Amino acid sequence: MLNIDNLTNTIDGKTILKGLSLTINAGEIHAIMGPNGAGKSTLAYTLGGRPGYDVTGGEALYDGVNLFTLEPHERAAAGLFLGFQYPVEIPGVSNLQFLRESLNSQKRARDEKELNGGEFIRLAKEKAALLGLDMDMLKRPVNVGFSGGEKKRAEMVQMGILDPKLAILDETDSGLDIDALKIVGAGINAIMRKPDKAVLLITHYQRLLDYVKPDFVHVLADGRIVKSGGPELALELEREGYAEVVAA
Amino acid sequence: MTALALPTRRQEDWRYSDLEAVASLWPLPAPTRIDVATGETANHHLLQDAADGSAAVHDYVITVADDARCDFHLLNIGGKLGRVTFAVRLGARAHFGLHGAIIGGGDQTLEIITSVTHAQPDATSGQTVRSVLGSRATGSYLGSINVARDAQRTDAFQSIKAMLLDRTATANAKPELEIYADDVKCAHGATVGELDKAALFYMASRGMDPATAKTLLLRSFVAGVFDDMPDEALREQFEAAAIAKLESLV
Numbered sequence: 001m002l003n004i005d006n007l008t009n010t011i012d013g014k015t016i017l018k019g020l021s022l023t024i025n026a027g028e029i030h031a032i033m034g035p036n037g038a039g040k041s042t043l044a045y046t047l048g049g050r051p052g053y054d055v056t057g058g059e060a061l062y063d064g065v066n067l068f069t070l071e072p073h074e075r076a077a078a079g080l081f082l083g084f085q086y087p088v089e090i091p092g093v094s095n096l097q098f099l100r101e102s103l104n105s106q107k108r109a110r111d112e113k114e115l116n117g118g119e120f121i122r123l124a125k126e127k128a129a130l131l132g133l134d135m136d137m138l139k140r141p142v143n144v145g146f147s148g149g150e151k152k153r154a155e156m157v158q159m160g161i162l163d164p165k166l167a168i169l170d171e172t173d174s175g176l177d178i179d180a181l182k183i184v185g186a187g188i189n190a191i192m193r194k195p196d197k198a199v200l201l202i203t204h205y206q207r208l209l210d211y212v213k214p215d216f217v218h219v220l221a222d223g224r225i226v227k228s229g230g231p232e233l234a235l236e237l238e239r240e241g242y243a244e245v246v247a248a
Numbered sequence: 249m250t251a252l253a254l255p256t257r258r259q260e261d262w263r264y265s266d267l268e269a270v271a272s273l274w275p276l277p278a279p280t281r282i283d284v285a286t287g288e289t290a291n292h293h294l295l296q297d298a299a300d301g302s303a304a305v306h307d308y309v310i311t312v313a314d315d316a317r318c319d320f321h322l323l324n325i326g327g328k329l330g331r332v333t334f335a336v337r338l339g340a341r342a343h344f345g346l347h348g349a350i351i352g353g354g355d356q357t358l359e360i361i362t363s364v365t366h367a368q369p370d371a372t373s374g375q376t377v378r379s380v381l382g383s384r385a386t387g388s389y390l391g392s393i394n395v396a397r398d399a400q401r402t403d404a405f406q407s408i409k410a411m412l413l414d415r416t417a418t419a420n421a422k423p424e425l426e427i428y429a430d431d432v433k434c435a436h437g438a439t440v441g442e443l444d445k446a447a448l449f450y451m452a453s454r455g456m457d458p459a460t461a462k463t464l465l466l467r468s469f470v471a472g473v474f475d476d477m478p479d480e481a482l483r484e485q486f487e488a489a490a491i492a493k494l495e496s497l498v
Binding site: 048051071072076081084087088093099101103106109142 | 444445446447449450451452453454455456457458460461464465467468469471472
């Protein structure tokens with residue numbers, strides 16, 4: 001589904017990713033862990049197409065298409081979802097309006113039928129219930145006045161409604177207490193644990209991986225994947241620290 | 249004859265105007281008078297949507313008598329020059345509210361000029377203006393609040409915000425206060441900004457194409473100006489005209 005080969009990029013002229021390669025197949029959940037400043041969020045933003053994250057070499061093929069030839073909204077319409085570490089607040093635009101415009105923009109791009117108001121509300125209710133988010137929250141402006149945990153839950157409701165093929169989740173577990181972590185983990189499994197979908201989880205900590213079991217774990221350090229393994233690698237990292245594992 | 253002389257840029261309230269376009273209208277017709285009698289409540293509105301290339305100047309002279317209230321909703325979007333001025337005089341415990349939006353593109357010059365005089369005690373006034381300017385358009389708000397010596401406990405605010413869509417667009421905001429009383433509350437704020445790039449990327453990452461995302465952000469920026477229009481059909485007409493104009497800019 002996603003083939004990243006020798007990817008390099010710069011932000012403000014500074015090289016962050018230094019030849020990163022990674023292959024993710026349908027049906028798989030991958031976790032990327034690594035120390036601060038390794039380039040984890042940069043990888044997520046670069047795949048999402050954030051302006052200022054300039055690709056200087058290598059490629060990323062998504063279902064055979066060069067991802068970097070697509071605009072950010074075209075990547076979303078092609079089935080890519082980027083979960084933000086710091087979801088953006090948009091005063092004056094309700095979550096429902098935001099999501100309906102987003103979903104229908106995607107549907108227009110794919111030549112599918114748009115959802116009318118009633119159909120959309122039913123879908124939103126179903127996904128909000130899955131994540132234990134009150135529908136009233138969705139009537140409020142996007143992320144405005146939401147706690148850290150509410151923002152992450154709202155992100156997962158967005159993911160449920162948009163129903164992507166590939167989700168790249170950047171520290172979705174940060175700011176969550178244990179109960180919220182369980183709900184978000186169950187949400188990720190319910191929405192994305194399917195044979196035709198895939199997930200790239202970016203996280204500092206092992207604890208999310210107790211709820212969303214990865215098939216592969218990778219260590220990202222200094223702009224490259226330096227080590228890959230199964231779920232046991234996350235436990236080893238937790239026990240011994242990044243410095244030990246990276247040096248080994 | 250001096251009253252008929254064309255204005256010049258040396259006159260403060262004509263400083264940012266399109267004087268060539270003004271000349272095409274000269275001499276200007278007499279202002280529209282609105283007198284709100286004691287204790288009355290009045291709602292007025294103007295949807296200034298003159299044809300492309302033409303000029304429109306609307307001058308209002310408004311007196312709001314004691315205990316009366318006047319609200320004015322203004323959408324200023326049409327013409328090469330669209331200029332709307334208000335000279336308002338408030339009696340005791342009177343209120344004047346201006347709820348305005350300027351949306352301009354191309355080479356448009358769109359202006360709102362106000363002079364609100366609190367002549368008596370305990371009057372209130374509120375002016376909210378939201379401007380969205382693209383291309384080489386110029387949008388200006390020049391507003392003075394004058395508080396007379398006897399006008400104690402005056403409560404006035406000006407909230408002026410402009411959004412520039414292109415580097416070549418211009419917004420001028422000039423709130424002015426002239427206060428002779430000593431127990432007054434006058435608040436004013438003016439900001440000029442651009443669309444939030446982080447919000448635009450967030451919206452794109454969810455699949456919104458750039459035009460849809462920009463229009464949604466701009467709608468939310470202008471929204472609220474017409475919320476309290478009492479006539480629902482008029483409100484819908486103003487909102488539809490504002491949205492159509494915004495869509496033409498993105």
